[in-house]
Amino acid sequence: MNKIKNVAKRLLGKESPKPYVIDSVARTSSGYCIVGWYATNSVKRVGIIEQAGSPIASDVTNIERPDVVAATGKAAKGFQLVCNTSLDISEIQFVASCTDGNDIKVALTLRGEIQPVKGIDSTTIDFDKVASSDTKGSFEYALFIDNYLYVAGWLLDGGKAQRLEANVKKAKLIDTTIIRYTRQDVVNAFASEKTNTINSGLLLVAKYDSTLLLNSAKELTLTFELEGENKEISTHQVFNAKKEPMINAQRLLNAWQAHSPSQLAKADMFIPILDKMYSANIKPSVRRLDFGTAPSTPKVSMVIPLYGRIDFMRYQLSNFERFLDKTLVEVIYVLDDPKLVNETTKLAREMSQIVTMPFSVLMLGKNVGFGRANNIGVEHAKGDTLLLLNSDILPKTHQWLEKLLESAEKDDVGIVGSRLLFEDETLQHDGMAPMTVSEYPGLLFNDHPRKGWPLQLAPFTENESPCTLLTAACWMIKKSDFEAVGGFDPMYILGDFEDSDLCLKIEEIGKTNVIRRDVELYHLERQSQNLVEPGRWKHNITVINAIKYNKKWKSKLSAMEEKL
Amino acid sequence: MKKIIFISHGHPELSKGGAEVASWNLYKLLKEQGYNCLYIARTDGASHGGSTFSSRGEEVLFHTGMSDWFNLSTSHLKPLFTDLNELIAQFSPDVVHLHHYAHMGIELFPAIRKAAPKAKIVFTLHEFMAMCMHNGQMVKRETLKLCNKALPADCHKCFPSHSPGDFFLRKNYVLDQFSYVDEFVSPSDFLAKRYVEWGLPAEKVHVIENVLPNLEPAKPRVLNHGEKRTKLAFFGQVNPYKGLDILLKAISLLPEEVKEQIQLDIHGANLDIQTSEFKEKVEALLDDVADIVDLRGPYESEQLPSRMAECDWVVIPSIWWENSPVVIQEAIHLGRPLIGSNIGGMKEKIDGIAGLTFEARSAASLASTIVKAIEPEVFDYWHAKLANEQPAIDQHLKFINQLCNNQEV
Known part of the structure; x- marks a missing residue:
């Protein structure tokens, strides 16, 4: 109440006061939550914008604030603003749109509680749980899969603890890998105390001789030696990573700072756990639904994975209906998102009434990722030629399919890609090239040269040009070639690098990949990928995939980069 | 058939x-x-x-x-x-x-x-x-x-x-x-x-x-000696896009000696279902010009000819582009010139054909256009141009x- 009175004094004072107050700014698992109030006579509404000024979608709930009204004597509205964004707090601004037509923009800082590690279910810093009376620390959670265990937490030992070990009953510890790092939230929490908070953060992966079966956190103890004494600490929560791979991948990777060279060097510690979580050995169930009668011998089989946003199917089928020869193609959607089976069935039934284009949907019983979803789709394809397409692609050029086919049917040609455009007619894809990123020395990533360029600045002379690396957002390839190299390598997690990997495999069998620059399709890039929770974990998965990709293709990639 | x-x-x-x-x-x-x-x-x-x-x-x-x-x-x-x-x-x-x-x-x-x-x-x-x-x-x-x-x-x-x-x-x-x-x-x-x-x-x-259904042209209103063409009418929904607030503001900006002569009839409804912000704005503006404005309420299509015949000018001050508002065609066939915003469909259908246009969204521009329009010779000029043809x-x-x-x- 005092706070409100102070604010009221400021508001009613002679200085021109701010017509709004922000009470708290907190991080949520996928963005921010901002709570406050504003004077309705001067502020129309509030929102969040990016630095460049464009608004970020947010949910604003208005809350009655009789307390503010009573204290200020002015009409006021409370608000709770929730937004989903992966941007850092320093990259966003709060904006109050005023009734006088002006916008007040302010930078935000996190206020209120100590911010936890960005891990789902991780608790805020809780220093009641101490290792012993003189050493503070907390192990927030552990997760296990088969014979591997991961633990995240912190310890105020100045990074000096020795022989840190995670002990479980019935399994013998074989190997332990540890990352120690400085955790900013711990530093903040103990800022007023004379405690050494350097290297308090701790990530640990342990390997055992046999499969773990932990039913509760009590079955796990962490032991260490500090200043000659043996100490012990317990964990709050333990998760079985066999279930819910997405959430557990976040738990596993949200704390890892891959951009730090010492932490990057230990990337291998996460790989066996991730590989077990996203095991390629488990075959998902496949249920096939056919709508209309597809041609019995289609020339081209289109395979289109669906994930997250299934509404793309509406726009694509509508477009195919209008522009494609129905006797030429078979359309196979692969739903790689089991929770959307009902919704997809409903939309597919609706679309089968609206369009006459026959199509099929394969419903996978399990989310398997982009590469494997395509591999499964290809198993169902009847045509000799495949067209792999992302769901957020919409063709622009007439005769696009025929032109791609003209190149794909040449014996020496492997993969045929096309130009892809953003919705504002700028380039999204014009072939890919390996590139280095300063944060990750030694690793080559896929670059999209000329991305965002207006077309008039990217003229071309040849309709068809050799191009080794092409995005799988739109690919045409002979089915026999795709099968000869074993399809997409399932070792990449959640869709990264498997396209460039397959491009390199195809060139290894002596074929040449080409891009058709006279074929244009729109690609609303990352519309579907963005549906997975953004954040550090997703970025870290990309880094892990990059490590795998670079190991496999080291010499070939270096040679390509040198040529560039 | x-x-x-x-x-x-x-x-x-x-x-x-x-x-x-x-x-x-x-x-x-x-x-x-x-x-x-x-x-x-x-x-x-x-x-x-x-x-x-x-x-x-x-x-x-x-x-x-x-x-x-x-x-x-x-x-x-x-x-x-x-x-x-x-x-x-x-x-x-x-x-x-x-x-x-x-x-x-x-x-x-x-x-x-x-x-x-x-x-x-x-x-x-x-x-x-x-x-x-x-x-x-x-x-x-x-x-x-x-x-x-x-x-x-x-x-x-x-x-x-x-x-x-x-x-x-x-x-x-x-x-x-x-x-x-x-x-x-x-x-x-x-x-x-x-x-x-x-x-x-x-x-x-x-x-x-x-x-349109055929409409009989209505004779211009008979003026008393020295009287000007000061009866204005607004036909349409009362919502933010139709610009009634601009019209009311324009009336309040008129020179006193003009304002004294002006009469405005508003034929339309739905102010009650508008957002409170817009409603308050219009109500406040209405208060300022209460003795000039008559709120006539909604009308059935068969009432339109007699209601429109009462006025000299029909005003269409929309702030959106409009397409081809029916009221413009109706006014033309009935023989009533128009004052409209100089954008989109209004400009196309009025400018040089059926009356005067003003700078869209500008109450001041509308006010000065009204001052011009009340002169009987201006009215006569435009009235003579209106054709009862389809x-x-x-x-x-x-x-x-x-x-x-x-x-x-």
Whole structure:
């Protein structure tokens, strides 16, 4: 109440006061939550914008604030603003749109509680749980899969603890890998105390001789030696990573700072756990639904994975209906998102009434990722030629399919890609090239040269040009070639690098990949990928995939980069 | 006898929007001309026994709804692809003349094509709904600034919860469904141009004005000695887009000696259902000019001639572009010159033809235009120019005749 009175004094004072107050700014698992109030006579509404000024979608709930009204004597509205964004707090601004037509923009800082590690279910810093009376620390959670265990937490030992070990009953510890790092939230929490908070953060992966079966956190103890004494600490929560791979991948990777060279060097510690979580050995169930009668011998089989946003199917089928020869193609959607089976069935039934284009949907019983979803789709394809397409692609050029086919049917040609455009007619894809990123020395990533360029600045002379690396957002390839190299390598997690990997495999069998620059399709890039929770974990998965990709293709990639 | 089906998103006796009235007038005209016409009007609410159709006089009421206002799409497909399909197939039309898809779904177009593969599908454009999610107004959502082009990135700024990519997809989906249309009709050149710039094929878009029932011209009001043309009238909905607030503000800005003579009649309704912000604004403005303004309330179409005859000038101060407002054609036929905003359909239909225009959204500009307009010689000049003719009737008849006989239009 005092706070409100102070604010009221400021508001009613002679200085021109701010017509709004922000009470708290907190991080949520996928963005921010901002709570406050504003004077309705001067502020129309509030929102969040990016630095460049464009608004970020947010949910604003208005809350009655009789307390503010009573204290200020002015009409006021409370608000709770929730937004989903992966941007850092320093990259966003709060904006109050005023009734006088002006916008007040302010930078935000996190206020209120100590911010936890960005891990789902991780608790805020809780220093009641101490290792012993003189050493503070907390192990927030552990997760296990088969014979591997991961633990995240912190310890105020100045990074000096020795022989840190995670002990479980019935399994013998074989190997332990540890990352120690400085955790900013711990530093903040103990800022007023004379405690050494350097290297308090701790990530640990342990390997055992046999499969773990932990039913509760009590079955796990962490032991260490500090200043000659043996100490012990317990964990709050333990998760079985066999279930819910997405959430557990976040738990596993949200704390890892891959951009730090010492932490990057230990990337291998996460790989066996991730590989077990996203095991390629488990075959998902496949249920096939056919709508209309597809041609019995289609020339081209289109395979289109669906994930997250299934509404793309509406726009694509509508477009195919209008522009494609129905006797030429078979359309196979692969739903790689089991929770959307009902919704997809409903939309597919609706679309089968609206369009006459026959199509099929394969419903996978399990989310398997982009590469494997395509591999499964290809198993169902009847045509000799495949067209792999992302769901957020919409063709622009007439005769696009025929032109791609003209190149794909040449014996020496492997993969045929096309130009892809953003919705504002700028380039999204014009072939890919390996590139280095300063944060990750030694690793080559896929670059999209000329991305965002207006077309008039990217003229071309040849309709068809050799191009080794092409995005799988739109690919045409002979089915026999795709099968000869074993399809997409399932070792990449959640869709990264498997396209460039397959491009390199195809060139290894002596074929040449080409891009058709006279074929244009729109690609609303990352519309579907963005549906997975953004954040550090997703970025870290990309880094892990990059490590795998670079190991496999080291010499070939270096040679390509040198040529560039 | 050639057969024509009209489809409208509302029955004009139940809902008085421009599209409903325009389709109704054309339906009446073609019936008189001996065409076998069926009028299908979409309606709210459940029907007897849950049937998709019921009737109102000779007209068929079509009970259905729209579920996705972003894509202008419906998931109620049985009413479209089964029920309407059978009804249309039974009637076997030569032409299907659509006046809207709202409340039924944009899938109405493929549904009709399936039901009547050989019929000509004509669609009359009435506003910008297909390109502008902001109620088809082409006016920015928060600032109400005029919008010149529906670019996905700009639409996203009006509706941040939909990405630019979503708006791109929406547009393509709508254009896909429009591809079933054989010919488009636009009552104004302005609207036609906007739609062609947006993506409709120019060769398919024809500008033909709406038709009206015949109206007898009303003699100009008899002036007392020394009296000026000071009786103004506003016809239409009272909502933020129609600009009544601009008109009221303009009245309050008039020089005292002019203001003393001015009288303004407001024929229209719906102030009560507007947002409180707009309502308060209009009420405050009304208070300022209370002794000048008479709120006459809503009117039925048969009351229009007598009400309009009472005034000298009809004012149309809309802040959005408008297409071809029926009230402009009505005023022209009744012999009442207009004062209108100098944008879009108003500029096209008034400038140099039927009266004076002013700088849209400027109360000061409207005030100085009113000062000019009250001079009897200005009124006489424009009054003499107004023609009680409807070239649109012949144009529509020729157009329909060509369609029915499979001739090029």
